[in-house]
Amino acid sequence: MAGSQRVYRQRIRSTQSLKKIFRAMELIAASRIGKARAKVTAATPYTEMLTRAVSAAATHGATEHPLLSERTDTNRVAVLLVTADRGMAGSYSAAVIREAETLIERLESEGKEVDLYVTGRRAVSYYSFRNRELAGQWTSQSDAPDVETANDIADRLLAAFLAPAEEGGVGELHVVYTRFVNMVTQKPRIVRLLPLEVVEGVEAPGKNEALPLYEFEPSAEAVLDALLPRYVRRRIYTALLQSAASELAARQRAMHTATDNAEDLIRNYTRLANQARQAEITQEISEIVSGADALAAS
Amino acid sequence: MAELSVDVVAADRAVWSGTARSVTAPAHDGSLGILVGHTPLLALLGAGAVIIRPASGPELEISVTGGFLSVDSDQVTVVADEATLVTA
Numbered sequence: 501m502a503g504s505q506r507v508y509r510q511r512i513r514s515t516q517s518l519k520k521i522f523r524a525m526e527l528i529a530a531s532r533i534g535k536a537r538a539k540v541t542a543a544t545p546y547t548e549m550l551t552r553a554v555s556a557a558a559t560h561g562a563t564e565h566p567l568l569s570e571r572t573d574t575n576r577v578a579v580l581l582v583t584a585d586r587g588m589a590g591s592y593s594a595a596v597i598r599e600a601e602t603l604i605e606r607l608e609s610e611g612k613e614v615d616l617y618v619t620g621r622r623a624v625s626y627y628s629f630r631n632r633e634l635a636g637q638w639t640s641q642s643d644a645p646d647v648e649t650a651n652d653i654a655d656r657l658l659a660a661f662l663a664p665a666e667e668g669g670v671g672e673l674h675v676v677y678t679r680f681v682n683m684v685t686q687k688p689r690i691v692r693l694l695p696l697e698v699v700e701g702v703e704a705p706g707k708n709e710a711l712p713l714y715e716f717e718p719s720a721e722a723v724l725d726a727l728l729p730r731y732v733r734r735r736i737y738t739a740l741l742q743s744a745a746s747e748l749a750a751r752q753r754a755m756h757t758a759t760d761n762a763e764d765l766i767r768n769y770t771r772l773a774n775q776a777r778q779a780e781i782t783q784e785i786s787e788i789v790s791g792a793d794a795l796a797a798s
Numbered sequence: 799m800a801e802l803s804v805d806v807v808a809a810d811r812a813v814w815s816g817t818a819r820s821v822t823a824p825a826h827d828g829s830l831g832i833l834v835g836h837t838p839l840l841a842l843l844g845a846g847a848v849i850i851r852p853a854s855g856p857e858l859e860i861s862v863t864g865g866f867l868s869v870d871s872d873q874v875t876v877v878a879d880e881a882t883l884v885t886a
Binding site for chain 2: 539542543545546549550552553556557647713714715716717718722723726727730737
């Protein structure tokens with residue numbers, strides 16, 4: 501009996517230290533998420549300007565551009581998957597990997613060959629365990645991506661898209677990431693990034709208003725040439741930022757739930773420990789009483 | 799007198815915004831000056847210094863590494879890959 505009481509006390513102690521860890525991770529995620537969201541906000545003006553300029557250039561200038569046209573000479577496609585570096589974020593990585601798996605299955609059933617590019621250690625370990633070859637991987641900054649990494653990723657993917665078919669050129673690029681809707685909702689999302697469809701943020705001009713007639717310096721083609729790769733980089737950077745914010749939000753929520761569960765466990769174990777103690781006392785009393793009775797009878 | 803409203807944004811933040819009398823920017827093949835009433839323009843920028851003469855106060859110098867510039871009804875936007883404020 502004394503044994504079970506000790507066991508409960510031990511469990512309470514270990515659950516308490518786990519609870520402290522969960523609480524700390526929740527607070528860390530909470531403090532970082534503010535920073536991640538500020539980064540998303542700070543990046544918005546550039547994105548808006550760029551989108552506006554690209555759509556202006558595309559509507560005025562020539563729309564014949566390798567990044568805008570479909571490729572028919574290859575059946576390879578690239579998929580970029582954005583996941584977390586660390587776990588402890590509930591179903592965040594699992595959800596986005598599942599989404600990517602569905603996409604890969606669909607593409608392969610259409611007879612396409614998939615080149616997989618991933619960011620985040622979770623996806624790297626998931627695929628290396630399954631012996632799947634990765635065309636590219638980036639790790640170690642899933643919760644605070646910087647512009648340089650995004651540019652690096654984008655340049656690799658653009659090079660693959662512009663490469664000739666016999667050198668492993670790809671015909672399409674899909675990005676699977678997690679969109680940050682708000683603190684409680686984050687949705688895995690699939691976007692086909694290449695070939696580009698410049699439609700976002702373009703308002704169709706009304707009947708009586710014409711789009712401003714831009715002059716291009718040096719020429720519409722040159723401007724488009726310079727803007728489109730930037731646009732792709734930007735879209736990838738935005739996807740990374742959204743994923744980072746989602747990851748932190750998911751982690752904060754998961755750790756909050758874990759803290760609550762630890763509290764529940766501690767409460768249950770305390771009750772059981774009290775019960776065990778009470779049972780022990782009752783037993784001791786009855787042993788003493790029956791011993792005294794036996795002595796008195798003799 | 800009418801003024802230009804100017805925004806300078808870098809890849810990860812907004813660098814400067816305000817009203818100005820004129821903007822000089824390093825276009826790919828030479829300096830490009832913009833005054834009020836400029837025709838709508840989309841120009842590529844090279845590396846160099848963007849010089850802004852604000853409506854009031856001393857002139858500003860911002861060094862950029864490349865990017866583009868758009869002008870549309872006295873709204874000037876300088877979109878730079880990297881930009882640092884050098885107060886001249």
